[in-house]
Amino acid sequence: MPARLCLRCGQxxxxxxxxxxxxxxxxxxxxxxxxxxxSGWRWQRLREQVLARDGGRCQLCGQPAQQVDxxxxxxxxxxxxxxxLRAVCGRCHRIVTRAWRRRRGS
Numbered sequence: 001m002p003a004r005l006c007l008r009c010g011q012x013x014x015x016x017x018x019x020x021x022x023x024x025x026x027x028x029x030x031x032x033x034x035x036x037x038x039s040g041w042r043w044q045r046l047r048e049q050v051l052a053r054d055g056g057r058c059q060l061c062g063q064p065a066q067q068v069d070x071x072x073x074x075x076x077x078x079x080x081x082x083x084x085l086r087a088v089c090g091r092c093h094r095i096v097t098r099a100w101r102r103r104r105g106s
Contacts, residue, residue: 011040046080054087060096063089073100
């Protein structure tokens, strides 16, 4: 069987749609949010699309954006769909993440 790419991280896999690492994370956590975002060519392509769509500007404060934020976090059931992603600057990303962690109690 030819090698395929994992649907989550883009790494090569010999069987199934997930590599061994992503499959193990999904089994142990029960959540696709446990798979790290920010690595792999699929995420990088999405990131570039979002930054281009948003004109390279933070959607919260208007400053230059370097990061991409999930509007509904993956841990809360959000996805990597383009309509759930927005360009943000590092400062706003930290503020949003801290507020989300406070609400979740983590």
